[in-house]
Amino acid sequence: MNPAHPAAPSLPVPDPADVAQSLAAVVALRRLADDLESRCVVEALRQDWSWAQIAEALGVSKQAAHRRLSHLKPD
Amino acid sequence: MLTLLRTWLQDTKFIAALCRAAETLARHEGIAAPGSEHFVLAALALPDGSAARAFDALGLDAKRFRAAIGAQFADALAGAGVSSASLTGQAPSLREADGLYNAAPSGQTLMQRVADNRHARQGRPLLAADVLLAVAAEEYSIAARALRHLQVTPEALIDAARAAMQERMATH
Numbered sequence: 001m002n003p004a005h006p007a008a009p010s011l012p013v014p015d016p017a018d019v020a021q022s023l024a025a026v027v028a029l030r031r032l033a034d035d036l037e038s039r040c041v042v043e044a045l046r047q048d049w050s051w052a053q054i055a056e057a058l059g060v061s062k063q064a065a066h067r068r069l070s071h072l073k074p075d
Numbered sequence: 076m077l078t079l080l081r082t083w084l085q086d087t088k089f090i091a092a093l094c095r096a097a098e099t100l101a102r103h104e105g106i107a108a109p110g111s112e113h114f115v116l117a118a119l120a121l122p123d124g125s126a127a128r129a130f131d132a133l134g135l136d137a138k139r140f141r142a143a144i145g146a147q148f149a150d151a152l153a154g155a156g157v158s159s160a161s162l163t164g165q166a167p168s169l170r171e172a173d174g175l176y177n178a179a180p181s182g183q184t185l186m187q188r189v190a191d192n193r194h195a196r197q198g199r200p201l202l203a204a205d206v207l208l209a210v211a212a213e214e215y216s217i218a219a220r221a222l223r224h225l226q227v228t229p230e231a232l233i234d235a236a237r238a239a240m241q242e243r244m245a246t247h
Contacts, residue, residue: 002204028151
């Protein structure tokens with residue numbers, strides 16, 4: 001168990017020594033996280049969440065959330 | 076002088092069309108800034124046809140390249156214990172782009188490489204296959220991993236791109 005994150009489940013991760021494979025995993029995970037974030041923010045805006053609420057839930061400032069995500073458009 | 080000016084105008088139009096197409100493709104995926112893989116996909120659809128011909132000579136097309144992009148993501152995610160099937164369905168819509176053009180770092184580097192081959196081209200206008208020459212210099216990008224997944228070596232890509240460009244210049 002990782003003492004810094006006692007609640008974190010253990011996931012199989014690429015061996016950091018395999019740099020190319022590990023960095024590819026980082027890029028893919030980031031892309032997946034960005035995709036999930038976009039979908040969640042669109043849904044939040046659809047449900048009339050404010051940017052302040054979205055920012056708080058994402059753990060960023062309202063300005064940062066708006067700057068990074070305001071290109072999203074709820075259908 | 077007139078030829079130089081005409082080539083410059085053609086290149087400017089080429090770059091504008093390529094950037095616009097790459098951005099549209101990226102935004103369809105819910106991504107605001109196109110990466111080099113989007114520029115390759117955009118080049119495959121450009122009207123001079125040289126990138127598509129080079130791909131064809133390698134037994135590839137845009138559909139197979141797109142599938143390989145997905146496959147390399149799936150492989151990378153599987154290595155981190157995540158199923159790539161976790162998120163399905165249409166990517167979120169994005170607002171129309173405004174302000175300065177913005178490409179992802181891999182897209183910026185690729186376009187810089189395309190622009191930097193001006194001397195090697197010796198007055199020849201830019202062609203879609205020039206994008207393939209530029210992407211062949213990448214080793215670890217999403218596009219490079221997708222090409223590796225398709226078992227296309229940089230050397231084979233360069234040969235196919237050059238042959239397609241020669242064919243295009245010989246017939247126009």
